[in-house]
Amino acid sequence: CTLLHLPDIIFLDEPTTGVDPLSRQDFWRIIHNLVRERKITILLTTSYMDEAERCHRIALMHEGKILLEERPENISNLEEIFIEKITGQKPKIIDIVKKRDEDKSLMIVCKGVSKLFGSFKAVDKVDLKVEKGEILGLLGPNGAGKTTLIKMMCGLLEPSEGKISILGYDVQKERAKIWNVIGYMSQKFSLYKDLTVLENMKFYAGIYGVKDYNFKEILERLELLEMGDRLVKDLPFGIRQRLALACALLHKPPILFLDEPTSGVDPVARRNFWEIIYQVSRQEGTTVIVSTHYMDEAENCDRLGLMNRGRLIALGTPEEIKKESEKFSGSLLQIKTPYFYKAFELISKEFSEISIYGNKIFIRTFEIENAKEKIKNLFESQKLLSFEIEQILIPLQEAFVDFIKREEALNV
Structure with a gap:
């Protein structure tokens, strides 16, 4: 529709947020063809650093000001420069410590798992095993079956075929027990906007049956202590996502499911988010299943599962996949x-x-x-x-x- 009147200039405001890498590549092929063949000028905003690197020039903005204007090839690490310009400090390096191998106990086992909606097969005979303390990333085009698979592992959807066990519990027969040992952060926003940060946490603590909880401790850990009395609707999106993660961690679950938790979140907030994920995985042995469209995030995972049309078509470390x-x-x-x-x-x-x-x-x-x-x-x-x-x-x-x-x- 934007191209119907053959414009000379196009403005695109985060056109690919939440879009999978395959669709984004097709989108960028169209963009480059327009620039090359019709000499169209394009001004585009994005929170994807790999997309910014595809542009001829970039401008880093924060609080209405342009902090840096440069060609991408002249910047060694765009995300680190972005964070440094915004915070005034060099970004903390996420210590990607390899998963401890001494405990290889299986936390999640999927055997021949399928899910049908009428005649449509959303998940097709998936076999998967996930160990204690492992960070497993699920990648795939939109509609590949990632969210459906996560919901089945959480006991929110019942498999049409196959079996899933979580910590030895049968998902179909022992859902109540499973919900006590998992944390789930859904793709859609799950907080109550008219409650404060602390009220949301107390509400979720009640749902999980957590009593006498030290909320100050987790608020400090997630850098939310000063936000406790603020309404959720008044918080920046990145802070809301951190709060949603805090609610999912309240009952200290051994397994954590995160469904596209950082979609549309800026690099600073995403870096902070991943620091927390590493902390719960490496220090507390929490198993983390995370779906994402960000390739730089996927690089941080121990293993990646690539899904397409409901099938798990590749499984391995990022290096093995490459x-x-x-x-x-x-x-x-x-x-x-x-x-x-x-x-x-x-x-x-x-x-x-x-x-x-x-x-x-x-x-x-x-x-x-x-x-x-x-x-x-x-x-x-x-x-x-x-x-x-x-x-x-x-x-x-x-x-x-x-x-x-x-x-x-x-x-x-």
């Missing part, structure tokens, strides 16, 4: 040149697996050296003498898209 992607889609070449549009036009005629990130061109190939030589000769024949070609590590987003495309091709 290496597997490289096996069936090839390595990644990055090309930088000031003659970007001419370079893209030349390369797109010779290579099929090509994508754009800002002023960078990505190519997937199984023959790295041959591809480098071919591009070099191609550029030099057209007098494009200023360029850089290098092999880089495959970003998780590229691996994500690879698996989805392969799965779709296998099921044509």
Whole structure:
């Protein structure tokens, strides 16, 4: 609809919030085609750092002021610079300590789990095991079945086929026992906006049967102590999400389910949120299942489960997922040149697996050296003498898209 009258300038206000990486890649392909072919000017806002890196220029804003204006390639770590500019301090490094291996007791076991809504199969024969203290990330396109699977594991939906056990309890037969040992933060906002922070926490403590609770302790831990008397409706979104997490943790559950907990949250709030997740996982041994569309968050997980059309199509550490992607889609070449549009036009005629990130061109190939030589000769024949070609590590987003495309091709 925005393009119906063929505008010269387009304003896009967080157009991809809550949108999965595959759909976002399609969206950005359209954006770059419009810029390249019709020379349209686009002003876009986003909370995704990987999206900001696709732009030609970025401006970091906070409280109505532009704090920094620069080209993405001139910034080494965009998220850290963003946090430093807003807080005035270098961001705390999240200590990604590996999960302790001494306790491998199974907390969650799914065997052949399916869920049908009429003739539609939302979840299709999922097998999954999750250990104590593990952080498992669930990724997948919108409608892949992530939320449905989480709701079945929480006992909120009954499986059509298969079995799920939580701490040895049968989800279908012992739901009441399961609800005492899990914390659940839903995709939709679950707090009462007309209650204060403390009133919400007392309400949830009552639901969980928690008595004589030291609310000050958890409020301090989540940096909410000064917010106790404020109405939830008056809080910034990131603070509300922290409060929702605090309510899910009140009864100190050994298993925590988080369904897209940071969607639409700025990088500062997301960093704070993940510090808490690591604390409960590493220090308290809490098992965490989290669904997310943020690839930088997915990198923080111990393992990732990639879902598509209800099926679990990949399961492994982020590094294992990337290496597997490289096996069936090839390595990644990055090309930088000031003659970007001419370079893209030349390369797109010779290579099929090509994508754009800002002023960078990505190519997937199984023959790295041959591809480098071919591009070099191609550029030099057209007098494009200023360029850089290098092999880089495959970003998780590229691996994500690879698996989805392969799965779709296998099921044509």
